[in-house]
Amino acid sequence: MLLNIExxxxxxxxxxxxxxxxxxxQAAQVGLEGKVLRIDGELEVxxxxxxxxxxxxxxxxxxxxCDRCSEDLPFRLGGPVNLSYVPFDDAAPEERExxxxxxDVGFYTGSTVDLAAVVSExxxxxxxxxxxxxxxxxxxxxxxxxxxxxxxxxxDPFPVDSRFAVLKHLKLEN
Ligand SMILES: [Zn+2]
Numbered sequence: 508m509l510l511n512i513e514x515x516x517x518x519x520x521x522x523x524x525x526x527x528x529x530x531x532x533q534a535a536q537v538g539l540e541g542k543v544l545r546i547d548g549e550l551e552v553x554x555x556x557x558x559x560x561x562x563x564x565x566x567x568x569x570x571x572x573c574d575r576c577s578e579d580l581p582f583r584l585g586g587p588v589n590l591s592y593v594p595f596d597d598a599a600p601e602e603r604e605x606x607x608x609x610x611d612v613g614f615y616t617g618s619t620v621d622l623a624a625v626v627s628e629x630x631x632x633x634x635x636x637x638x639x640x641x642x643x644x645x646x647x648x649x650x651x652x653x654x655x656x657x658x659x660x661x662x663d664p665f666p667v668d669s670r671f672a673v674l675k676h677l678k679l680e681n
Contacts, residue, residue: 509619512554520552522622524565534623538630539584541571550588550625559592559620565629568646575639581646584633592620 508530510520524531527546535543548565566585573580595614613628615621635642 508622510552510622512559512615512618512620515552515554515559519554521549522552522563523549530623531626534626535567535569535630538627538632539567539569539571539634541569541582543567543569544581548585548588550622552620557594559615561588561590561592561625563588565626567630571638573640574637575641578640580640582638582642583644583646584638585630586633588629590625590628592625 508528514520524546531546532543535546545568546565548563550561550563550565553560553562564585564587566583568581568583570579570581572578590611590613592613592615595616611632613624639645640647
C-alpha cells in the first residue's frame with residue numbers, strides 16, 4: 508500500500524485499522540514472524556517538508572510458538588507507533604549510515620511511503636528477542652504447559668551460554 512506524500516493534507520492523515528485488509532495482515536506477519544489473527548489501532552501520518560512522521564498505536568493478536576514451551580500460543584503485541592521517514596535520495600552516504608543506526612528512522616524513495624513497510628517495521632520493533640508465555644502481552648494467564656515437563660522431552664532451542672554449560676557439566680561431575 509503506497510502512500511503518495513503529496514496527498515498528505517496539512518492536518519495529517521488518519522488511517523484506522525478496524526476493518527483490516529489482507530496487506531495489513533501480511534505486513535504484520537512479516538514483522539512478527541507468526542500467524543496474525545487480528546489487528547487494531549490507528550496511524551496518524553504527518554508531513555513536515557520532506558520528513559514523514561507516523562504516530563498512533565497499532566496492536567496485533569497473533570498465534571506463535573512460545574520460545575519457552577514451543578506451544579502455539581495467542582499473543583498480543585504492538586503499542587505506540589513513533590516512526591520517521593526521510594527521502595533516501597537526498598541523504599548523503601554518511602547521513603544514511605548514521606540514520607540506519609537509528610531504528611526509528613527509515614527511508615522512502617521518490618514521493619511514496621510504503622505503508623506495508625511501516626506496519627512491518629512497527630511490529631518488528633515490538634517483537635521481543637524471546638517471546639514466551641511469561642512475556643507481557645501474552646493473552647492467557649499462564650503457560651499451558653509447564654516448562655519443566657517439556658524441557659525433559661525436547662532440546663532447549665535456546666541453549667544457555669556455552670561457558671555456563673561447561674560450569675554446569677563440571678558441577679554434575681563433582
Ligand atoms: Zn510457553
